[in-house]
Amino acid sequence: MAIRIVTGGIAQETNTFQWEPTSLDDFNKGSSHIDRGQEILDMEGTGTIYGGIIAAAKANDVELIPTTYGRAVPGGRVSREAYELMKNEIVEGIRQAMPIDGVLLGIHGAMALEHNDDGEGPLITAIREVVGPDMPIVAPLDLHTNLSEEMMEEATAFVGYKEYPHVDTPETGARAVEILLATINGKIKPTMAHVKLPLIAPNQSMVTTWQSPLKKAIDRAREIEKEPGVVAATVLGGFPFSDVPYTSVATIVVTNNDKALAKKYANELAQICWDLREDFTIHPTPIKDAIAEAMAGEPGSVYVLADISDSGASGTAGDGTAVLKGLLEANARSASIAQIMDRDAVDACIAAGVGATVTLSVGGKHDGLHGEPVEVTGMVRLIHEGSFINAGPMGAGTLSSRGRTIVLEINGRDGIELQLTDLRGHPSDLNFFRAFGIEPTQRRILVLKSAAHFRAAFEPIATKVIEVEAPGISSPNLHSFDYKNLRRPIYPLDPNTTWAPEEG
Numbered sequence: 001m002a003i004r005i006v007t008g009g010i011a012q013e014t015n016t017f018q019w020e021p022t023s024l025d026d027f028n029k030g031s032s033h034i035d036r037g038q039e040i041l042d043m044e045g046t047g048t049i050y051g052g053i054i055a056a057a058k059a060n061d062v063e064l065i066p067t068t069y070g071r072a073v074p075g076g077r078v079s080r081e082a083y084e085l086m087k088n089e090i091v092e093g094i095r096q097a098m099p100i101d102g103v104l105l106g107i108h109g110a111m112a113l114e115h116n117d118d119g120e121g122p123l124i125t126a127i128r129e130v131v132g133p134d135m136p137i138v139a140p141l142d143l144h145t146n147l148s149e150e151m152m153e154e155a156t157a158f159v160g161y162k163e164y165p166h167v168d169t170p171e172t173g174a175r176a177v178e179i180l181l182a183t184i185n186g187k188i189k190p191t192m193a194h195v196k197l198p199l200i201a202p203n204q205s206m207v208t209t210w211q212s213p214l215k216k217a218i219d220r221a222r223e224i225e226k227e228p229g230v231v232a233a234t235v236l237g238g239f240p241f242s243d244v245p246y247t248s249v250a251t252i253v254v255t256n257n258d259k260a261l262a263k264k265y266a267n268e269l270a271q272i273c274w275d276l277r278e279d280f281t282i283h284p285t286p287i288k289d290a291i292a293e294a295m296a297g298e299p300g301s302v303y304v305l306a307d308i309s310d311s312g313a314s315g316t317a318g319d320g321t322a323v324l325k326g327l328l329e330a331n332a333r334s335a336s337i338a339q340i341m342d343r344d345a346v347d348a349c350i351a352a353g354v355g356a357t358v359t360l361s362v363g364g365k366h367d368g369l370h371g372e373p374v375e376v377t378g379m380v381r382l383i384h385e386g387s388f389i390n391a392g393p394m395g396a397g398t399l400s401s402r403g404r405t406i407v408l409e410i411n412g413r414d415g416i417e418l419q420l421t422d423l424r425g426h427p428s429d430l431n432f433f434r435a436f437g438i439e440p441t442q443r444r445i446l447v448l449k450s451a452a453h454f455r456a457a458f459e460p461i462a463t464k465v466i467e468v469e470a471p472g473i474s475s476p477n478l479h480s481f482d483y484k485n486l487r488r489p490i491y492p493l494d495p496n497t498t499w500a501p502e503e504g
């Protein structure tokens, strides 16, 4: 009889500084979705964890039984209603599928709930209660996981992404299936050890397209995975915009029944990060300087101005105006902005119609933390329903949507193209321009509200990437946040924090 593995989960990254909770409705709009049953299996071939999970299950003749997989764009805490509904569907799906051989979870790792600082721990506990203490439960983890003790206690094994941008989601999903199968077949007995460092870090210090401090530890993790007895070695950067006790850089090593070896390597990886702690600080460029450099560039060059403090992929409003304001003041030419979320502005443009000239106050309305609204006058060039398929490399084949989308042409054809959208989004794909008739390789300045995921698709076409300094709730300046719930002391907030590996 084929091995039976049940799968499902909830994947959302929570920015607790985002006041607006992620409701059930939010799981059902834009790029978010609750996949049920066959819809999960329909992710076959996509650049997602499920692309890898489904391929590995097929290759190994595993019967993969889908339950519910809810995934939402990063944002505020997940509502109790949304969490309970999906959790109950997953638990009930597992109960109905019994007898089973294992559980493969689709989770992110940095979810917080309206009613609990940890989303994943209680979910895994609820599943554990149904399947019993001996059933293997394995999950791939996002690199931005904020690891809780409960997650460690209730799961059998974790394996994290090693790339940021997360271009390795399919292979990590597949690896999780392999670990689960080896466990079911009795080839390994996964034993985990972890270290949580008193360290939080900005996203940009975790990027793997340059030799970032986190990458130095990840490179060592790859070597450790080749050592005998090691099943998986993971370095988690954590998600610093979540004010919960679990937020930190952390390491997890899984061995075949060797606790001491797991602990030794988890400590070694943690030590690498700790020794580099000062290097995790990021120094973005003032907007004015970035724009001046881009405008002085060679003809044909493409400058990406990354608005890293207003990254939709980090749960911000996506309505920050600081870079738009800078472009207007500098009278920039050939600049294209993806995007500013502003429902009222979208409504006004649709009411005016294609070709109409409108004067609007755009952005800066959601929480007042991403700059003031800015007045613009422009021509409504395009009104679009908003959805398109990603070309990749990240999330290839998946659907993105920011709801109704407008292209507003400011200061003429070669001026500033501003996309106005219903929903926030994270421009991680060239189709965030191409789907709306804009050729990104032919613009001098591309403004991307993205912390780092944009790099997978845009570094190859960019003359230069400049991370700009702007206000927002994904700012790399962690001192700008009013943290109340982190475990203290923690570096860099408490500069004199000390850490030494635990013995044994």
Ligand SMILES: [Zn+2]
Residues within 6 Å of the ligand: 142, 143, 144, 166
């Ligand atoms: Zn991530």
